[in-house]
Amino acid sequence: MKNYNKQDFPVSEIRRFLEPGPVVLVSSAYKGETNIMTMGWHTVMEFSPSLIGCMITSANYSYDLIKDSGECVINIPEVHMATTVVGIGNCSGSDVNKFEKFNLTAEEATMVKAPLIAECYAHFECKIHDAQMLDKYNFFIFEVVKAHVAISPKYPETIHYRGEGHFMVSGNAVSYRDKFLPQNL
């Protein structure tokens, strides 16, 4: 297990980690049940409140846990966890306890009952902000109410899914800061 030192991070700035489009692990808990699912279909929707839109198909065991509890945690795994990420997508929480099966550590969150996955680089504690798109699209709009991010490295080495078993690993950091109008930064 990578030994991250994490600290609180401003919820209005988490686009730094989610806007680039990484695969994330969503953890949930309801009435003593916990689960983890992989997710690649998400988008930032607002800075403040810090809103994230997420597609979570109702066929997923996590769907009801999230809907009924009104909460989840979005965790960012780095590339060294890739086989675990794939394995989590291969099985259902209706059959197995994924924390046990994949030897992951459930850490207590601050604002929600869903657990943090300690092995991940960052954790965003979420509450459902708007459920109006659930029935038609299985689209949750979450508000991130608390963020925990590793102090180092500055940017995680994330994996980005292309389908068919293929991923892109995050590459070089480049800055075009001097090309932006200040008000657009």
Added chain:
Amino acid sequence: MKNYNKQDFPVSEIRRFLEPGPVVLVSSAYKGETNIMTMGWHTVMEFSPSLIGCMITSANYSYDLIKDSGECVINIPEVHMATTVVGIGNCSGSDVNKFEKFNLTAEEATMVKAPLIAECYAHFECKIHDAQMLDKYNFFIFEVVKAHVAISPKYPETIHYRGEGHFMVSGNAVSYRDKFLPQNL
């Protein structure tokens, strides 16, 4: 200008290019006006119909062009266009013609009136599928009705925005295909 050879691509498979989270250029047209905007807040929502959810703030000049025409094109720029991408975000279509200012080539699309940006790696012609989230969130749900993708390279070298002028460039391709259950590919 990079000389891409493009061909039709199945609209149900465009997640290959959008799910990894690149910055895209959205082109639009309405009553003789055209415009281009940069966009980083988008997510795949369904394979078939091929749905993409996009945050386009109503303050953008493109917002009304897209809403009123019911159409747009999502174009994928590669990293060699990064300064153009930033420049497009720095100015408003209310003041300038961005195709002229940035010396970009507007090519005719097949299914929509919005133009393709020829200098980009891929183009996804879109029609508004659902506008119910517009008033509250400025969130468009588009259906991709036609896709054009460069034959080579297999994967574009995309840029992914982190905010504050900083980007991540897409990195190595890795496959974990042998780790997936066949039904999950």
